[in-house]
Amino acid sequence: MTSLDTELYPGAKSRHGKTSEAYRIARKAIRDEWISGLTGAILAAFIWFHLLFESSILFGRTVYDKLALLLEHPLPIAHFTLIVISIVFFVHFIWASRKIPGKLQERKRMLELGVSLKKANKRWKQDPKSDIRLRKHFETSLWIWQVRTGMIVLAAGAFHLILIAWNIFTDMGIVGQKPGISAEIAIARVESGLWLLYAILMLAVVIHMAIGVYRLLVKWLADTWFVRKYARVLFYFLLWFFIIVGTATTIGLAGPWEGVLS
Amino acid sequence: MGRTLTFKIFRYNPTLENDQAHIEAYRLEELPRLNLFSALNMIREQQAPDLMFDFVCRAGICGSCAMMINGRPTLACRTLTSDLPDTIELFPLPFFKLLGDLSVDTGVWFRAMGEHLESWIHTQKEFNPEAQEERMDNETAIKIYDSERCIECGCCIAGCATAQVYPDFIGAAGLNRIGRFLFDPRDERGDQEWFELVSTDEGIFGCIGMMACDDVCPKDLPLLEVFSYIRRKVTAMAVK
Amino acid sequence: MRVITSDVLIIGAGLAGERTAIACAKEGLDTMILSLVPSRRSHSSAAQGGMQASLGNSVMGKGDNPTVHWLDTVKGSDWGCDQEVARIFADNAPIAMREMAHFGVPWNRVKGGKQQVFIKGKKATIEEDHATEGLITARAFGGTAKWRTCYTADGTGHTVLYTMDNMVLQLGIPVHDRMEALRLIHHDSRCIGAVVRSLRDGELRAYIAKATVIATGGYGRIYGESTNAVINEGSGSWLALQTGIVPLGNMEAVQVHPTGIVPTDILVTEGCRGDGGLLLDVDEYRFMPDYEPEKMELASRDVVSRRMKEHILKGKGVQSDYGEHLWLDLRHLGERHLTTKLREVYDICMYFIGVNPITELVPVRPTQHYSMGGIRVNKDGQAYNLKGLFALGEAACWDMHGFNRLGGNSLAETVVAGMIVGKQVAKYSKKAELNIEVTLAEETAHIERQKIDKLVNGTGKENVYQLRDEIGRLLTKYVHIFRTGEGLQTATAELKKIVARTGDVKVRTSAPGMNPELSIALRIEGMAKQAYVIAKGALDRTESRGAHFREDYPARNDANWLNRTLVRWPVAAEEPQFEYEPVGLLDLPPGDRGYGGGQMIAMEISIADYNRKVDSEQSVKGRLEPSEPTGAKLPKEAWRAELEGKE
Ligand SMILES: Cc1cc2nc3c(=O)[nH]c(=O)nc-3n(C[C@H](O)[C@H](O)[C@H](O)COP(=O)(O)OP(=O)(O)OC[C@H]3O[C@@H](n4cnc5c(N)ncnc54)[C@H](O)[C@@H]3O)c2cc1C
Ligand code: HEM
């Protein structure tokens, strides 16, 4: 005679070993989590190097070209990377977006809560005497921004990838004599008006990456010495460091700052 | 001192046939060290005799009185009005079944959660009244206690955006409960059993790391730490 | 009306109720629990300090055993307890503690090697034996010879209740929460269940069972100013008093705890003093050693509270907007200790009064805390006069506490009594048959329905909150630490009037559902009548014993008052009936407690003569025959070896 409503968790009690449905579901869940996390991590690491390499334009075209050449000759590192990263990019998109609420209604609810929490935070005054401080909260809104920036990265990044692929697989790259990537072409592209797209892509990808890394660290390492506090410091560092580097690079590629550091 | 506070309170009585959810405002002179427990009781006793809310211990220990206070889920009994602006908005916790006004049914949800997770020590050992207790090292006891301190207030679930859209997610409190039993050497549940229970989208992988739970938990439980531990433990189980 | 049946109906989902339920469910009985609130919110969860059991694992508990525990308990009770029950308790407490460990309580454990502690206010180093490492450890509490209080930091009640509730989950025992038992369904000789009001939607239901168990906790909230949860309004003891035949015992024995914080009356645990906290006065002078050179801050609660009040009356209190108070000094315990072992205390100070105990003094004053009195039961937990009704926990007067309960003894009582009484409940229900007397249930419910109708639609004009406040004010003013004939006279006269006025209450809203005002209006008669009984009992008892201290009769009078107050309130009667029965067999002769000072008036008859009367006099008062003869569990003079061994 139970009055309790346990239908909240139908079939929750099936635990029947390795051949069972429950086991299969559990395997899938952890696999999915690892796929989205690991691809995110790979993309993040790639972006760090990518943005740093791009920033070599600040040292002038020669440096940039040398680097570019190194990535294409003698080994076709760039070609290889492009293929791998494209796949990772796509896989990450598919797997990571499984957590994005599908229904508009749901998204709205989430948004409301994020806004409400954030508002509360601003209005929440604290007794200065108290050393139990209510920590400032904004990670819920960060997640929403991660979804938004992810969408931008999906569109702009895919375009960029196609562009670059065309670039290094055509006569300018593997077929031709010159390296696919060169300062000249890059600058030409960027100057021609694509700078706006790149600026947006850069901002979106940096924000997305910084939040992603922060969350990844908190999710997996919060109980080690690398606690949330440090992850947060790293978040701010990654965010601002790459925004500065990226902006400088964009301006460099667009002309004005090219070679300022050389 | 001497402020007049305006309380904007969510009112809805689901047992009334044609009641409409609405916000009602009440005014109250602020007293020194006034907390929301006293304030709400004053409102009930003087202005709105049918106002529903829950307090039991009024000492921040029992977890009954969680509500949305100016948009933040927290314990009303230990919130002082002096920490709040002149206008105080009170809403019931989202997610849980509304019983009326500010009162929600956290009890039934937590009980169902406990049943689902089989939140008890699984052991084959019989208790022997003659024998000395089994030994446990104090560090382990403290670690278990750190998770056991959860008072089932529901703030973490009300504050978690994921829980709002996936009602089957067991929430931070549920994950924390899993941690409590994972830490406990007396619980003989094997990897296999844990794995199937925990490694799901209702379980640990439902959490996408919004961290609000950790920020709003009035007991300052080390929730994120527990989650990390579980994630890695579950991964180890999967690899095995 | 919905009728719900089970073998055992347990009213109250605190520790006492749940442990009983487990005992019954393990016997295969269909068991049902009711509670005003979700079980884990029951007041047991608020207990911080710990539970006493003579495990003797820590070096500071070496040589402890049930006899020493029993001695402390009897002395603590000021000889007002039933010594056999105290013995049953002390013998079983270690088993209860170990069983709870088996169920899953994360007790703090002994750590081998040198430890920094505070003993009697001084820093000291103790060396724990590596041989006991990993066993359940203990801390010091008031009125105890040894360190005996087992704990989990300062959340003992919380962890024990959560663990217990986990067992309830495992056994699949249903808990119907937000249900209030309003009236027992009984004929003259047998109780068959209760009429219950749902606090979700106001529905009235009948729960019918072979055995009914009341485990509803204390009645502290009748005092208004109290450390108790707001739901502790004595609705359980009222269930019994309302029958007109079941007596309540020792209602005037109300404990005042030394350290409620000012102004919110929230308790900070005795563990604070156990771990080395000190009481200071307005000059920040430590005054307790002057009054109690032996036990200092750790004398029993009645004594410390009295000394504090005495000191305040000497003009040494600290003035504040909320009246006078004293200080509790925890600063020397250090940050680590305060944020781990006394973390709840730290949180409470920070959040509720904005005081940081690491650097500041905590304002405290004596505050109503525990109800020694309650539904009088025999040693099996069976209520007097009514078959099929049991009671235990704080709601009952099983009577191991007499006139003063030792800190840490009541949580332990709930679990031990749950084991002992649970067994008896199971035994009883296995033999009894289920009487589903629907007409009787209907009639009983009808009384409540009429009452509700009158409250909602009647012509009354009293405001229930006002009455409640007046009752609290009167009790706090006149029936507190120091009581005088004059004051009690005033209190009883006033309370009498209030009892009459409760018949004239009108609620302002007829909203269905929870209707909080109606809920309290249904309780107010019980609160008023119990308040009256408390005050009247205190007025009649012209002696001082334990927590009951009469300024005009400062001596403990064993010649006339070595007895237990029993009170019944016959149905429709104007006045309650008071009777007195022997406290139980005396094994340890009444003597000096070793703290508290005070005079004593010796017994006139011999102990043997006293003991001869116990059985017969108690059964005249309605005690049902216990399963074992009186005295079966009380080993004669076991204490002698203990006391003499010491010398
Ligand atoms: C602040 C505080 C700290 C304490 N600390 C300690 C300590 O450190 N050590 C110690 O030994 N003791 C301590 N105590 C005392 C101890 O906590 C209580 O005596 C003990 O918990 C009582 O348990 P119980 O099971 O009898 O009742 P409770 O835990 O109070 O449970 C009562 C139950 O009955 C239900 N109920 C009540 N009325 C009705 C009704 N009419 N219908 C249906 N259900 C009803 C309630 O919902 C609740 O579930 C403390 C007490 C307080 C107030
Ligand atoms: C291996 C694959 C990739 C190659 C070879 C590559 C190459 C380049 C090149 C050559 C540029 C200079 C501009 C241009 O020539 O158009 C550039 C800029 C940029 N790329 Fe990529 N890219 C790759 C993948 C990505 C991915 C996956 C992203 C992110 C989604 C990305 C984000 C950017 C950004 C933001 C810039 C602008 C940098 C700035 O202005 O600061 N790239 N990339």
Ligand code: HEM
């Ligand atoms: C194709 C476009 C992309 C989309 C739609 C997208 C979307 C998302 C989403 C929704 C998440 C959250 C998933 C979760 O928390 O479980 C996420 C996580 C993450 N993303 Fe992306 N992303 C994209 C591209 C990228 C790129 C280019 C990078 C590298 C800079 C990146 C790095 C990360 C990281 C590190 C995480 C954290 C992983 C985790 O929390 O498990 N993403 N992404």
Ligand code: SF4
């Ligand atoms: S984890 Fe914290 S916020 Fe969540 S229910 Fe427990 S105490 Fe409340």
Ligand code: F3S
């Ligand atoms: S807020 Fe929710 S998503 Fe995870 S970290 Fe906390 S449970």
Ligand code: FES
């Ligand atoms: S009333 Fe118990 S936590 Fe607020």
